[in-house]
Every structure is written in structure tokens, then in C-alpha cells.
Amino acid sequence: MSKGTVLVLGAKSDIAMAVAHRFAKDGYDIQLAARQADDLEASCTDMELRFRVKVTQHDFDALDVSSHAGFVDALPILPSVVVCAVGYMGEQAENERDVEAAAQVIRSNFEGPASILAELANRFEQRGSGILVGISSVAGDRGRATNYVYGSAKAGFTAFLSGLRNRLAKKGVHVVTVLPGFVATKMTEGMDLPAKLTAQPEEVADKIFNAVQKRRNVIYAKPIWWMIMMIIRNIPEGVFKKLKI
Amino acid sequence: MMAPRSTDELLHLVRQQGAIARGNGRAYGDSAVSATNTIHMKHFNHMVSFDQETGQLIAEAGVLLADVIEAFLPLGWFPFVTPGTKFVTLGGMIAADVHGKNHHKDGSFGAYVDWIDVVTSDGSVERCSKTENTELFEWTLGGMGLTGVILRAAIRLRPVTSAWIEQTTLVADNVSHAMELFEQSMDATYSVAWIDCLQKGQHLGRSLVMLGEHADAGSVPTRFRKTPLQGPAKRRRNFPINMPNWALNGPTVRVFNACYYWNGKRKPKRQVVDWDSYFFPLDAIQGWNKVYGRRGFAQFQCVLPLSHAKDGLNELLDAIANAGSGSFLAVLKRFGPQAGKFSFPMEGYTLALDFPVNAKTLALMNDLDRITLQYNGRFYLAKDSRMPRDVFLQSEPRAEDYIKYRQSKGAPTAFSSAQSERLGL
């Protein structure tokens, strides 16, 4: 018997896929939503064989905000949990020169995810239950020269999630903010990341699963990032602006 | 190391030459490493279909054995052949044509492979089986990744009615006695012996011989009888620290082994054990190899033909006992006949040992090489990290044909591992 249904947005991401596996393993049905969802056929079959739950695939474009209400209407069932992994890092250097590119990053990390979660939040509010999980980033904790376009969009998304949580706290709807540090995924493939600070997607998925069960508010993955970001946030601006970090 | 995400990406990498596939890296040596082009198969991990009537699973090569068990044991299916760890991939099991405790009865993993899709040296995907493209099939089983990259396979699982094994433990005074017990137990589905390597003289090869059968639902411990296809939840034991190397000298290991022996001996002779504890006791001890200290450890595994087994095993164990450098694990198994062209098993006895790596044990392993050759034995490439080329070629008259086959297919430039370079395959 199904424990509920989890909608995973941006399902082709390694973190998203690990999250889907984690919930399916526990008996949740899964809705995988992504651009060109047809490619997810093999993943659906695989998860149905592994976990004996129902897995469906759905076309979803976070940037096509006018489609979001229709997208939710077309889901076979309104999910009990939503995890949004949509994100796009882009190239900082390009984002500095090219407004279009920067807008794409800002919209993909903020506008798109906020729009779809807002839509789902309203339906959850009406129903009086549901959990919304937004994957933001530690990059949003303070703007840095090396990735402030991405970082500022994530900062916006983090603030949005915080406000949404505040608004829905008494309505039976819960919001979890996930702030990963480095994670070994397609996004970071080929980068030289410090192993001790880098989480595997499965680790992040475990954290998210537990956070949903325990209705946690804000989680860092790995926890050491909470410490790192607290220090970074507290460096006086006069000093910070001269640093290369 | 590259981890392709699509068949196209994989084909592209194979065209770069010098490629070797890597599964979950559980082979002990350098068989899944290439200097320039190691292809990690972790993204090829989809299960494709399962036939509940026949027990046939079609899956990509990077799927883990642990996941196969987790998915299908609850439905009453278990792999026919399992190595000593469940953290291996289907590709790795096919490439090493792995054996379990039931080789004498059921053969090796390859016997349950219906077909394989292999990316070969010309960059095409070829299906092969016992009846189609047979040469490729036969050399790929046990071929250590040197015929191409296994993409997906169809394997068969065995029907079971519980997740439990009825285990019978017998004590053997020495290795000849252990062999007698094996010979009397040829009908047992599973058999394996754990040897106390430090005994000498008339106790040389003193061991516990453990036989096993799949338990039927009625024999499952009462607490679990309602859900016979589920094992108990596991707690992991940890070896959290690296023990210093000095802790590994003779006396420590002697105690270790003796404990194992007596602990086992005191338990009732018949027990019902869950599948995980029975097949994969080492998996429960995370980082168990740490007990050997930071210098790590090496494995030695050979098989001796039945006709020479008794003399050969006595000589091997004698050399080990005299070296006094103790082996935490020494495992003896009876192999049945083997059909494969390059698979490791042959009818006879196989001895597998773990050693902490140091100058003394490396010298000992050279002695073990020599004894194995003397008794017409051969070595398991999945456990080898150090064998000299001449020892290998002397032990493997089959290598010549394999090399010829590889040459005829342009495989030597397309696929090579550090191991194949070392051994001249």
C-alpha cells in the first residue's frame, strides 16, 4: 500500500533521482517531472521493478510559468510531498557579460521554482496538508564574486521558501529548505571538489527524507556547511569584499 | 576515470582505446583500472524487466547484486550464484564469472546468464549467448573485461520460499578430514570451510566446514515466520579505527583465529541463519579490511585439480603455517567442473587467503605461487594484484587462445587493464 505520492521536479538531476529512490524505497509512489520526460522511461521501469511502487513521468518546464497550473491539474493525483531540484548554475563569467544568460540563471533558480511551488502551495493550503521541499544552496547565504548571479537567485529562493513556511505554518502545510554545499552530480562533474566537504546525492536524499519525516525547517547537507556559512556570513563586509573565496 | 551517462557517451569512450570497464571496484587488484581510460559503469544501473514466471531479470551491467536481492527476494527469488560480498555489479560478476559456495553443484555465475550485450572493439553493441555469437559469449565470461564493455545482461534467479539458510557446521581436524567432509557433502547446495591457518602437524588445516540449504518457510525462526522472505533488520558492526600494524603479528592473529574456531564450535551444529549473515558476513563489518592496518592487504586464491588437491593443499597450508604471518581469513571450497573458456574454476579445491601486505607475506605468496604451479593449479584474476607474468602464463595454457582471440578482434588496443598489461594478456 502506498504511503503517499512524491512529486519530484527537475527529476533528471542526480539529487532528484536519489530522492525519488529514497522515497520509493519507503513505499511512496513517485511522479517524475522534467523537461523531455520521455527520457525518464527507463528510470520509471527501473524504480517500479526495484520498489514495487507506481512511478509516472510528466513533462515540466520551470521557465514556462503559464503552464504550471495546467501541469498540476494534469497530475494523476495531487502529491503529498513535492521536492523541487530545478536549478541551473551557468557560467559566472558569461553571466557578467550577457544579460540574457544571467536572466536565464536567475529565472531557473528563482522565478521558475517559486512559481511552481506557489501553485502547489495554494492547493496544499486548500487541502490542509502537504510538504514542500525546495533545494536551494549555500551559495545563497552570501554573494561571492565567483558565482553571485546563481547565488543571488538562490538567495531569493531561500527567502521565498522561508516566507512560504511562515505563511503556511498554521495551515497544515510544511516547507523544508535544503541548503546543500558541494554535491557530486552532473552539475559539478569535472570540478575539483574537496572530498570531505562534498556529499554524495544519496546522502542528500537521506537528509531530505529524514527532514520530511521530522518536518525540519532548514537543513544543510553536509552539516559542516552550516558552520562554514556561519563564518562566511559573519565576515565584516569591509574585509569580505577584499577576499578571494 | 569517466562515468558515461548514455550509450553514445560510452561508445565514444571505447573509441579512445585502452579502455577497461569498472564495476564497483571489488576486485582486489588492478583488473578494473586502466592507465588512460577507466570507464565507470555506475550510471548504467537500470533494471529493465523481470519475468515472474521464469525468474529472468534483464538489467544494465552496473546494477548491484545487493539491489537485485533487495528487489526480488521479497518476491521469492534469489541469485543462483553469489560471491562473498553483495556490493558487486552484474558486469563485474560476469567478467570474473564469479563462483559461490555452490560451485560443486550449480557451477559459476555464467551458467545463469541467458545473454549479454557487449560493446566490442569496433564500437558496436553485440548480443551474445550460448547459441548466438558464442565465441564472444564464452570469452566474455571470466574474460576480465578484455573482450569489451558489458552493457546489459539477462540472468536467471532461483525460486526460494524463505530468506533463510539452514546451516550445518562440522568440525574437521585437518585439511584431509575437511576434504572428506566436502566429498561426502556433494549433495549439499552450499559448502565452505573456514580454516585456522596457524595449526601445524596433524592439525594442519583444522577447520569448520559449513553446509547450507535454503530453508523452507516452515523452518524460519518463529519470530519471522509471518514474513519468511524477509530477513531481520541489520545492525552494522564497525571497526572504526585502523589497528596498528604491530597488532598483526603472529600471536594476535592466532588468537583471532582460535576465537573464530571455538566460537563456531560452541554454537549448535544446526542453525537457521538469515541470507545476509550467511552469504555476506564481511559486508556487515563496515571497513573490515581496516583490521589489517593502513598498509592494506592482499589476497591469494588458487584452485588445484582434484587429483593433486590433497598434497597441494597440505603443502600450501604448511608454507602458510611456517611463515607464521597468519591469515585472518582462509577459505576452502570444492569446485565442480567448469565449462567456460577462461573462467577461473576447475574441478578441485580452491583456497582463498587474506594477508596483511608486508615483505614477509609477499615472499610467502611467491612460495604459494610456486606450489600452485607444481600441482597444476591456477590463480583467480579477480583477487590478483601482484602475480608475475611468467607465473601467470605458466599456470594458464588457455591464455594463448585468449590472446589469439583478442588479436583477431582488435581487442588488445581497444581494451586493456593494468592487470592485462602486467600479465601480458
Ligand SMILES: Cc1cc2nc3c(=O)[nH]c(=O)nc-3n(C[C@H](O)[C@H](O)[C@H](O)COP(=O)(O)OP(=O)(O)OC[C@H]3O[C@@H](n4cnc5c(N)ncnc54)[C@H](O)[C@@H]3O)c2cc1C
Ligand atoms: C569481500 C569479498 C569477497 C569476495 N568473494 C568472492 C567469492 O566468493 N567468489 C568470487 O568469485 N569472487 C569473490 N570476490 C571477488 C568479486 O566477486 C569480483 O572481483 C567481482 O568481479 C567484483 O565485481 P565489481 O562489480 O566490483 O567489479 P570490478 O572490481 O570493478 O571489476 C572486476 C573485473 O570485472 C570487469 N568488469 C566490471 N564491470 C564490467 C562491465 N560492465 N563490462 C566488462 N567488464 C566489467 C573489470 O574490467 C574487471 O576486470 C570477492 C570480493 C570481495 C571484496
Ligand SMILES: NC(=O)c1ccc[n+]([C@@H]2O[C@H](COP(=O)([O-])OP(=O)(O)OC[C@H]3O[C@@H](n4cnc5c(N)ncnc54)[C@H](OP(=O)(O)O)[C@@H]3O)[C@@H](O)[C@H]2O)c1
Ligand atoms: N551539485 C551541487 O554541488 C549543488 C550544490 C548546491 C545546490 N545544488 C542544487 O541542487 C539542485 C539539483 O542539482 P544537481 O546538482 O543535481 O544538478 P543538475 O543535474 O544540473 O540538476 C538541475 C536540474 O534542474 C533541471 N532544470 C533546469 N532548468 C529547468 C527548467 N527550466 N525546467 C525543468 N527543469 C529544469 C535540469 O534539467 P535538465 O536535465 O533538463 O537540464 C536538471 O535536471 C539544483 O537546484 C542545484 O542548484 C547543487
